Amino acid sequence: MAPTRASIFLTASALSGGAVMAIELSAVRLLAPWFGTSQSVWSNVIGVVLLGLSLGYLLGGRASRGSRPAESLVYLLGVGALFTAWLPFIAGPVAELFLPNELRLDSAAEVFRWGSLAASTCLFLPASVLLGGVGPLVAELVSREGNLRAGDAGGRMLFASTVGSLIGVFATTHWAIPTVGLRSTLLAAAGTLLLAALLIQVLTTVADRWAKAALLLCFLGALSAVLTPRSMPVLPEGVVLLEERESPYQYTRFVEDRRTEPFMRSLQVNEGADSYQSVWQPELGLLPGDYYYNDFVLPAWWQGKKGTWRCLTVGMGAGTAKRVMEGAMPPGLTLDYTGIELDPVVVELAEKWCDLKADGLTKILSGLDGRAALGLVEGPMDHILVDAYANQVEIPPHLATIEFFNQVESLLEPKGWCQVNVSGFSVVDPIVSAIASTVSAAFEAPALILRVPGARNCSVFARRGGRPPVPTEAGWIPSDFPESIAALLRGREVRGQWDWVEVSHPKGIVLTDDLAPVERLQQLSLEKARQSLLGAFRVPGA
Amino acid sequence: MMTLLRHALVSVARLGGSLLALGPLVFAQGATPSDVAFAKSEAFLVKSAFGSAMASAKGIHPEEVRARQEAIILYRARSYDAALERALVAIQGGLRDELLLLHAVRASVWIQDTEAAEYCQGLLEDRLDVMTGDGAANLSWWADQVDGLSSWVDTMILQDAETAAVIRRSRTTTVSVFGTALGVLGLAAFFSSRKS
Numbered sequence: 001m002a003p004t005r006a007s008i009f010l011t012a013s014a015l016s017g018g019a020v021m022a023i024e025l026s027a028v029r030l031l032a033p034w035f036g037t038s039q040s041v042w043s044n045v046i047g048v049v050l051l052g053l054s055l056g057y058l059l060g061g062r063a064s065r066g067s068r069p070a071e072s073l074v075y076l077l078g079v080g081a082l083f084t085a086w087l088p089f090i091a092g093p094v095a096e097l098f099l100p101n102e103l104r105l106d107s108a109a110e111v112f113r114w115g116s117l118a119a120s121t122c123l124f125l126p127a128s129v130l131l132g133g134v135g136p137l138v139a140e141l142v143s144r145e146g147n148l149r150a151g152d153a154g155g156r157m158l159f160a161s162t163v164g165s166l167i168g169v170f171a172t173t174h175w176a177i178p179t180v181g182l183r184s185t186l187l188a189a190a191g192t193l194l195l196a197a198l199l200i201q202v203l204t205t206v207a208d209r210w211a212k213a214a215l216l217l218c219f220l221g222a223l224s225a226v227l228t229p230r231s232m233p234v235l236p237e238g239v240v241l242l243e244e245r246e247s248p249y250q251y252t253r254f255v256e257d258r259r260t261e262p263f264m265r266s267l268q269v270n271e272g273a274d275s276y277q278s279v280w281q282p283e284l285g286l287l288p289g290d291y292y293y294n295d296f297v298l299p300a301w302w303q304g305k306k307g308t309w310r311c312l313t314v315g316m317g318a319g320t321a322k323r324v325m326e327g328a329m330p331p332g333l334t335l336d337y338t339g340i341e342l343d344p345v346v347v348e349l350a351e352k353w354c355d356l357k358a359d360g361l362t363k364i365l366s367g368l369d370g371r372a373a374l375g376l377v378e379g380p381m382d383h384i385l386v387d388a389y390a391n392q393v394e395i396p397p398h399l400a401t402i403e404f405f406n407q408v409e410s411l412l413e414p415k416g417w418c419q420v421n422v423s424g425f426s427v428v429d430p431i432v433s434a435i436a437s438t439v440s441a442a443f444e445a446p447a448l449i450l451r452v453p454g455a456r457n458c459s460v461f462a463r464r465g466g467r468p469p470v471p472t473e474a475g476w477i478p479s480d481f482p483e484s485i486a487a488l489l490r491g492r493e494v495r496g497q498w499d500w501v502e503v504s505h506p507k508g509i510v511l512t513d514d515l516a517p518v519e520r521l522q523q524l525s526l527e528k529a530r531q532s533l534l535g536a537f538r539v540p541g542a
Numbered sequence: 543m544m545t546l547l548r549h550a551l552v553s554v555a556r557l558g559g560s561l562l563a564l565g566p567l568v569f570a571q572g573a574t575p576s577d578v579a580f581a582k583s584e585a586f587l588v589k590s591a592f593g594s595a596m597a598s599a600k601g602i603h604p605e606e607v608r609a610r611q612e613a614i615i616l617y618r619a620r621s622y623d624a625a626l627e628r629a630l631v632a633i634q635g636g637l638r639d640e641l642l643l644l645h646a647v648r649a650s651v652w653i654q655d656t657e658a659a660e661y662c663q664g665l666l667e668d669r670l671d672v673m674t675g676d677g678a679a680n681l682s683w684w685a686d687q688v689d690g691l692s693s694w695v696d697t698m699i700l701q702d703a704e705t706a707a708v709i710r711r712s713r714t715t716t717v718s719v720f721g722t723a724l725g726v727l728g729l730a731a732f733f734s735s736r737k738s
Contacts, residue, residue, distance in 0.1 A: 051720070055727055062730055098712045100704040104654055107705045114712035121719045129723070425653075426623055453620035454652070472593060493593035494616055496624025532657035533623065533650075537630045 006145045006156075008203050009073075012196035013138040013157050014164030016077065020131050021168030022176070022189035023084055024049045027124050029182055030087060032251045032270040033233050034095035035116040038394060039519055044113070048120040049128045056132015063133060064140035070204050073137045077197035078218035080130035085190035085222035087123060088183040092233070095119045106425070106529035131193075135161055178248045178345075190222045242353055247345035250390075254318075254353045265353055267318045267346065277346075277389065278318035280354040285327025286484055287320075290454030292421050294488055296321045297328040299383050299417035299461070301478075301485050302469060306332040310381045312411070314370035314399065315388030316341040318350035322362065328484070338363040338381075340373040342388075370399050371407070379411040386420040395422070397516035400435055404513075405442030412464040418443065420460040423522075425529040427451050427499035431521040432458045433508030436501045441510045449499040450492055471498045576603045583611055592619040606635025610642045617645045622652040630658070633665065640669050640684060647691045656698045663688075663695045 027045045028037050035041050063072040098115035135157055143153035168189075176185040197215055235241060235255060242265065244253035250269040257264045267278040281287060286294045300309050309329065313321050316339030326335050339362075341347050347366040350356040358364045365373050370388050386408070388399045398404060408418050418439060424432035427449045439462045440447040448461040448468040461468040469476050471493035477486045492498055501507050511518070573581075579601025586595035595615045602608040609631035616625035629646035643666040650659035670684055 051723070055723055058727055059730065098708055098715070100701065100708045102701050103705070104701065106654065107702075110709055111705060111712075114709050114716070118712035118715040118719075121716050125719060125723065451621070490590060491592045491619035491621070494596050494619040494621050494624070495612075496616060496621035496627075497619065532655050533626050533630060533653075534655070534658040534661055536627075537634050 005204055006142050008199050009138045009141045009145070010156060010160040012073065012077065012200055013134060014160040014167075015192045015196040016080075016131050016134040017161035017164030018168030018171070019080070019084065019189040019193050020049070020053070020128070021165045022172045022185055022192075023087070023124065023127055023131075025169065025172045026087075026177065026182055026185050026189075027120065029177060029246065029251060030091045030123075030186075031095060031116055031119060034092075034099055035112045035119070037250065037270045038112065040109075040113045041116040044117040045120045045124065048117070048124050052125045052128020053132035056129040056134075057136055059129065060133030060136035064136045069137045069140050069144075070200055073134065073141070074197050074201050075214055076130045076133045076137065077193045077200070078215045080127050080134075081190040081193035081197065082218045082221045083127040083130065084193060085187055087127070087186050091119075091123060094122050096233075106526055109523060109526045173248060177246050181246050182251075187222075194219055194222060243349060245345050245349065247343050249343045249345075252343065252345055252349060254349055267350070267354075269343075269346070278320040278350070278354070280318060280320065280323065283327065284323050286488075287324060290452060291324075292452040292455055292457035292459060293320050293324045294328075295421075295450065295452060295459040296385055296419065297325055297485065298459075298488065299419060300325065300333060301330050301481060303382065303415070303417070304330075305382065307334070308336045309333050309383065310336045310338075310413075311383040311385065312338045312340070312377055312381045313385040313387060314340050314374070314408075315386065316364070317346060317387070318354040319356040320354075321385055321387065323355075334361065336361050338365065338377060340365045340368055340370050340377075342367070342369055370396070371404055374407050374411065377411060380413040381411050381416060382413055383417045383419065384408050384412060386418070389423070394522065395431070395435070395518050397511070397518045398513065400438065400518055401511045401513050401516050402438050402442045405439050409443050409464050414464055415466040416464045417468075418462045418464075422458050422460055423456055424458050424525055425456060427458060427496065428507070429458070430508060430524040430528065431518065432460070432525075433499075433501075434511055434518075434521050435508075436460045436499070437506035437508045438511045440501045440503050441506065444503055446503065447501045449501065451497045453491065453497070470500065575601060576607070580607075580611060583615070587615055587618060590618070592616075604635070606632045606637050609635065610637055610639075613642065613649070614645050617649050622649040625649040626653060626655065626658060629662070633662070638665060638669055640666065640673065643669055644687060644691075647695070651691065651694045651698070654698060656695070656702050659695045659698060663691060666691070 024045065027049070028042055031037075031041060031045070060072075060076070063069065063076075066072060095115070098118045099111065103111060138160075139150070139153045139157040142148060142156055143150060146153070148156075172185060176188065180188070194215075197218070201212065201215055236259075238257065238259035240256045240258060242254040242256055244251070246252070252267070252269050254265055254267055257266070262282050265280040266276040269277050279287060279291065279293070286297070300311075303309075309325075311321075311325065316322070319339060322335070322337045322339060325337070329335055341364070344367040347356065347364060356364070365376065368376070370386075386399060388396055390396050405418065412418065420435055420439060422429075422432045422435050426432070432449060436447045436449050439460055443462040443464060445462055445465070446467045448470070450459045450461070450471075452458065471489075476493060477489045481489075499507070509515075509517070509521075579598050583595045583598035583602065586592075586598055592615055596612060599608055599611045599615060602611055609628045613625045613629035613632060616622075616628060626646060626649040629642060629649060632642055633646065643662055646662040647659055647666055650656075650662055666688055670681070670688055673681060673684065
């Protein structure tokens with residue numbers, strides 16, 4: 001066997017394997033600003049790449065029968081590099097073909113499911129097919145070079161390719177995307193493929209002038225991509241991008257809405273719809289309008305405590321809860337706040353754009369998962385807020401189970417409060433009912449569900465060894481509440497604005513670490529929201 | 543029917559801020575327990591005491607009139623889906639007064655229920671065409687309301703149509719590209735087997 005030539009082919013296979021993983025892992029992030037990064041988007045991207053690779057294997061196998069497989073390999077790698085280099089620039093225009101101008105949340109799931117599949121097919125199928133063809137060609141070349149049997153050559157090729165993929169996975173997720181960003185990651189992957197093509201071209205002395213010309217064209221094409229900016233969704237007029245960053249977890253950006261007075265800033269992560277993860281206004285205290293954050297002040301007012309109010313937020317984001325509570329605490333009560341946030345980039349940006357600062361009364365646990373971090377928090381707390389979301393509207397299943405809420409309960413003072421923000425369309429929404437039933441089961445106490453008027457959120461309340469106030473009973477709005485707090489509760493005593501879950505009468509599935517079908521429940525929630533109420537009535541002429 | 547007419551009268555009067563003036567008129571015509579319940583409910587509603595307004599409304603009869611009053615209370619308390627549900631009960635019961643329909647359309651718009659919004663908007667427009675009495679005196683105000691809501695409803699209809707078109711386009715593209723890829727593969731396999 002001629003070791004130099006064979007190792008060049010195997011190196012090409014390894015580089016191609018690494019590039020495929022870089023494309024696959026970048027693909028979801030690339031689509032995230034339009035379609036989010038839900039499980040369904042991941043499945044679509046992986047499915048399309050697998051389809052492309054499988055087609056590529058067959059086509060590569062067929063090309064390997066020819067007399068000049070090395071030239072075919074140069075073509076595949078060169079054109080594959082070209083497709084890869086242009087992905088960050090064509091992703092936007094392609095994604096926008098499959099998104100309506102205005103997208104409602106109740107239609108978003110279906111649009112994202114089909115839109116991400118169509119966009120993935122257009123964007124990633126060509127490169128996947130081309131790079132899938134690399135393996136069989138390399139196996140054939142290695143076999144011819146060393147007179148090896150098919151199994152031996154194939155085994156060596158798979159070894160090289162898989163090692164390349166392994167390096168590609170770790171390098172892309174842990175280094176490339178968070179450090180140099182998506183655009184440079186994909187350009188680097190394209191550069192890797194061009195390098196592989198060049199190695200084969202030069203060191204195996206492929207003589208065909210067309211292959212040389214093709215390689216040159218691919219090189220120029222990929223080079224021109226370097227000079228082109230990445231496409232991103234256009235912000236509405238009056239909304240300004242303050243800063244955007246890629247973190248190991250998500251695409252993150254802060255925007256400022258200058259159409260409102262005062263200006264509002266919001267944190268958006270992987271947003272494909274009109275949702276936000278945190279908001280900021282210059283003043284501390286209650287936010288103007290229908291923000292669920294305003295509900296976070298209610299337990300401190302209901303409790304009637306003096307001194308210090310120890311509050312822990314799981315899913316702090318940019319610290320909106322802290323700012324709202326700090327400015328709207330009852331007289332004689334000081335907020336002692338601890339926030340847990342998984343993504344350190346969010347905290348870093350919040351410090352810059354949202355006045356978030358750790359001090360004697362504000363502790364920030366950054367870079368830690370909410371559940372794991374509970375073990376590091378020193379109790380007891382008066383109030384634990386759970387406001388953890390991933391991929392826009394998805395509640396992480398491990399932060400919704402009875403085992404998690406048992407942990408929450410054990411950290412609370414007697415009569416302390418647990419409050420969960422749940423994205424849902426009504427108090428009988430499947431996901432809202434399930435989480436309220438789970439909280440109730442964990443606390444062995446009733447749970448109160450309050451709908452946030454004008455918003456797509458519900459607040460779920462439960463107390464350790466106690467019960468929240470009932471909207472129809474006296475004490476719902478104590479007479480000493482100032483008007484700003486009383487106004488938050490007024491009107492919420494009517495039908496449709498609240499519900500009550502007793503331990504003995506759960507209204508939904510109790511979620512456990514073993515079975516927490518959160519995504520399915522959220523899917524049901526969206527399906528239910530899409531149904532017209534008219535369907536339930538037999539009204540004349542309808 | 544007379545009860546309903548009186549209730550509609552009072553509601554329209556509330557809209558114009560003249561509840562106090564019309565209230566005695568209701569009682570002057572001989573108040574039933576349902577009328578009293580309605581008047582109480584209205585009084586609580588004016589004070590934004592929504593829970594008490596709902597509790598008082600329980601005494602209103604018949605069912606569709608109670609549903610109408612509850613729809614208005616629930617709408618004012620910003621419980622829009624519950625408001626629409628009650629409004630549809632009232633509509634199903636044969637009520638077609640403009641105040642009920644206005645609240646039904648607004649609630650549908652809030653919860654983005656295009657189908658219900660389109661239906662209730664149609665009823666409201668029909669109602670306007672035949673409006674008489676006090677409502678007719680404020681016809682231009684009502685026409686403005688209907689126009690405003692109409693543009694909301696039209697936007698919702700357009701958005702729904704656009705979303706449906708986008709989903710269709712996504713499906714067609716996916717199926718076409720997958721089909722083409724598999725077709726090419728099939729052809730390649732066919733020619734390959736012929737050669738060998």
